[in-house]
Amino acid sequence: MAEKSQPSANYSTWPVILALTIVSAPLVLMYVYLFIDTITDTAVGSLIPESFTLRHWRFLWETPAGKPNIWLVTLNTLIFATSVTTVIVLVSSMAGYVLSRLNVPGRGFFLAGVMVLHAFPSVTLIIAIFIVLQMIGLYNSLIGVILVKAAIDLPLGIWLMKGFYDTVPWEIEMAGVVDGASRFRVWRSLVLPQVRPGIMAVGLFSFLTAWSEFILPQVLAPGSKVQVLSVYLSALIADDNNFDFGTFKAVGVFYIIPVLIVYALFHKYLMNIYGGGSKG
Amino acid sequence: MKTSRMLGLVMIAPAAIMILLFFLMPVVLTGVFSMTNMTTATGISGGAYQIAPHSLNDLKSAMPEIAEQMSQPRYTIDEVGLKAVEGLGLDPGIATELRAKHMGEVFPSRREVERMIKGLDQRPSTPDVKKISEQFNRSVVNSRFSSKEELFSVLDTLGFTLTDGQKNSVADVTYTGWNWTTENFSRIVSSPDMARVLFNTLLYVALVLVLFNTTYAMLLAIWTHYMPSAPATIFRSIWLLPRITPVVIYVLMWKWLAWDTGFISVLMGKFGYEPKNYMLDNAYNAWVFVVLINGFIGASMGMLVFSSALKAIPKSQFFASEVDGASRWQQIRYIILPQMRWPILFVTCYQTLSLLASFNEILLSTRGGPGKATEVWSLAAYHTALNNYAGNLEYGLGAAMALVLVVIGIVLSLGYLRIFNYGTLVSRPLIED
Numbered sequence: 001m002a003e004k005s006q007p008s009a010n011y012s013t014w015p016v017i018l019a020l021t022i023v024s025a026p027l028v029l030m031y032v033y034l035f036i037d038t039i040t041d042t043a044v045g046s047l048i049p050e051s052f053t054l055r056h057w058r059f060l061w062e063t064p065a066g067k068p069n070i071w072l073v074t075l076n077t078l079i080f081a082t083s084v085t086t087v088i089v090l091v092s093s094m095a096g097y098v099l100s101r102l103n104v105p106g107r108g109f110f111l112a113g114v115m116v117l118h119a120f121p122s123v124t125l126i127i128a129i130f131i132v133l134q135m136i137g138l139y140n141s142l143i144g145v146i147l148v149k150a151a152i153d154l155p156l157g158i159w160l161m162k163g164f165y166d167t168v169p170w171e172i173e174m175a176g177v178v179d180g181a182s183r184f185r186v187w188r189s190l191v192l193p194q195v196r197p198g199i200m201a202v203g204l205f206s207f208l209t210a211w212s213e214f215i216l217p218q219v220l221a222p223g224s225k226v227q228v229l230s231v232y233l234s235a236l237i238a239d240d241n242n243f244d245f246g247t248f249k250a251v252g253v254f255y256i257i258p259v260l261i262v263y264a265l266f267h268k269y270l271m272n273i274y275g276g277g278s279k280g
Numbered sequence: 281m282k283t284s285r286m287l288g289l290v291m292i293a294p295a296a297i298m299i300l301l302f303f304l305m306p307v308v309l310t311g312v313f314s315m316t317n318m319t320t321a322t323g324i325s326g327g328a329y330q331i332a333p334h335s336l337n338d339l340k341s342a343m344p345e346i347a348e349q350m351s352q353p354r355y356t357i358d359e360v361g362l363k364a365v366e367g368l369g370l371d372p373g374i375a376t377e378l379r380a381k382h383m384g385e386v387f388p389s390r391r392e393v394e395r396m397i398k399g400l401d402q403r404p405s406t407p408d409v410k411k412i413s414e415q416f417n418r419s420v421v422n423s424r425f426s427s428k429e430e431l432f433s434v435l436d437t438l439g440f441t442l443t444d445g446q447k448n449s450v451a452d453v454t455y456t457g458w459n460w461t462t463e464n465f466s467r468i469v470s471s472p473d474m475a476r477v478l479f480n481t482l483l484y485v486a487l488v489l490v491l492f493n494t495t496y497a498m499l500l501a502i503w504t505h506y507m508p509s510a511p512a513t514i515f516r517s518i519w520l521l522p523r524i525t526p527v528v529i530y531v532l533m534w535k536w537l538a539w540d541t542g543f544i545s546v547l548m549g550k551f552g553y554e555p556k557n558y559m560l561d562n563a564y565n566a567w568v569f570v571v572l573i574n575g576f577i578g579a580s581m582g583m584l585v586f587s588s589a590l591k592a593i594p595k596s597q598f599f600a601s602e603v604d605g606a607s608r609w610q611q612i613r614y615i616i617l618p619q620m621r622w623p624i625l626f627v628t629c630y631q632t633l634s635l636l637a638s639f640n641e642i643l644l645s646t647r648g649g650p651g652k653a654t655e656v657w658s659l660a661a662y663h664t665a666l667n668n669y670a671g672n673l674e675y676g677l678g679a680a681m682a683l684v685l686v687v688i689g690i691v692l693s694l695g696y697l698r699i700f701n702y703g704t705l706v707s708r709p710l711i712e713d
Contacts, residue, residue: 013506013507013508016503016506016507017507017511019503020500020503020504020507020511020515024515024518024519026537027518027519027521027522027576028518029543030533030534030536030537031521031533033533033536033543034529034533034536037536044541045546045549046546047543047546047547087298090294091294091295091298092295094291094292094294094295095291095292095294095295095296097291098288098291098292099292102284102285102287102288102291103284103285103288104285104288104289104292105285107288110292110296112697113299115693115697116690116693116694116697117299117303117693119629119630119633119689119692119693119696119697120633120689120690120693121633121634121636121637121638121685121689122303122637123637123638123639123658124310124637124658124661124682124685124686124689125303125306125307125310125682125686126662126666126682127310127313127661127662127665127666127675127678127679127682128305128306128307128309128310128313128679128682129302129306130665130666131309131313131318131675131679132305132306132309147298147301147302148302150298151298151299151301151302151303152302152303154295154298154299155299158295182283182287183283183284183287184287208524211526212524212525212526212527214526214527214528214640214644215639215640215643219666219667229526230526230527230528233528233529233532234528234644237528237532237535245536245539245541245542248532249532249536252528252529252532252533255526255528255529256525256526256529259524259525259526260524263520263524267517267520270524
């Protein structure tokens, strides 16, 4: 990650630290207030909170009229994110191996296709996907939006898994083949354990992007039975009748905590992916 | 050879099917839908034929007489009407005679049918004549037919004498479903709104790309480069936060900052300024916020790419330059920047496409407002086809707008494939079994 030694002995470092602190301040401020505002009350026209309160967190035990229950929404989000992750990990760990190792006709073509699709801005397809899901009856269902989200993130998953498979030494597989194992057995028992960090990275990344996804569920599954947290929160914010930043932020914190935990625990895996170019 | 090929095909099949269904098919279908005039009104499956007042108005210019005839009620002596007459409780001889002598006859006006009824053997009274004639009133206005054939057969039984060409034009104006058309594209080209949206899009991509995705990201990378590792890690993590934060929360925080009861308003209130919504107050402010919101997200990717490229520069180059007395600026200018061409190209290529297509942040922050000041192409397509205040969603036009982006996306990403030479990434398998 960061340098072990100073790149320069001649210059002092405090000016850059100061400059970076100043430009980072608004960002830090926004995140600090995101958390503070959920458990405090602040007088109008003041920036300093004055009293502790839990009333912004009422949404956890009270369901406002016309809004779905928060726990149902959380469950939907969890189902959505884990299903997308499972599909992507399963499909891309197989396809990545084929592209890295097996002799399949059209392999180069498929790999190029995956690269093009990875760069391709898939959100432009949302209108066609919306119409298709309406035609085949998967509109407003979790299954439909799970399949679409998984397919859209699949090229990145395949690409990353192919990269991880490329680093596995051929000798491992050759040894397995010489000992009489089938290619499938070799993949399953010998190669797959070698790419566990890759599976981890792809899985974490898929989970985070699915957990954060907004526009696909918003367009393809907006119904209250299948609502996910992002759609729930945006509907809450868009509702002009109950304007309350404290509650918005409490829901926001509730929604962001899993993301922050995953990021704090595993940010080494994720750094590589974000640096390699993810969408957004 | 055989087994690995079979295994390969089986293992890649799920990926291929998913990509085919949810990637390639939507690409093709975007093209197909863009050639239609699908809207909420026409529905997405086929439509029906309905002779509504407005369709008769359309017909008036081409075939005034027929339109006039169709708008008038017509009188047909049919079984349904006869049953109704029997139910009126009049002399049963009336219905019997009508059935025997006049079954299937068509009268173009009330006057004619009533003259016929008056001439019946039973000689019904004038109020009864009116009652009877009413049972045979068969106006075509507002009737609905599920197919062309049904429409034509009803027109025939009602005694309209139409040529095939006339029939087809009647079918055309009464059809409620969607049609094939190329009008969407001419609308895009000729509409002044679209020109404005195009300008917005170019401005948005250029500003975010130049100010944040490259310049500011480079600044962050260089700053953290000239820093001990502990603070560098902290700052990098801070600047990754916008990317990992779910977009709804991220934009919520910006709204809080800019809202009329938000941070900036309160802060400026201390200096005597009126509180206002700084984000939507005027077009200029909206643009500043749109660029900042997207820029802060975009900066993180560039920062990571540039940081790892910086790390790849041999330390000896920095040490040597310092021995020669180079200033920090000279190091940046003559050592760092020349070696950053490739990463900058990569980030530029990559981010251009995602900026062109993504509209999450603008949708959630300004919704393209105030007015249409920050409406970009992808957001305009979304507003046209999937969500607008008017409620009539124009799927066809929206698909045509999306198709423009799809084509740009395909062309550019194919181009990138050449630039970054991905052909070398496929290696020959070493085990051939």
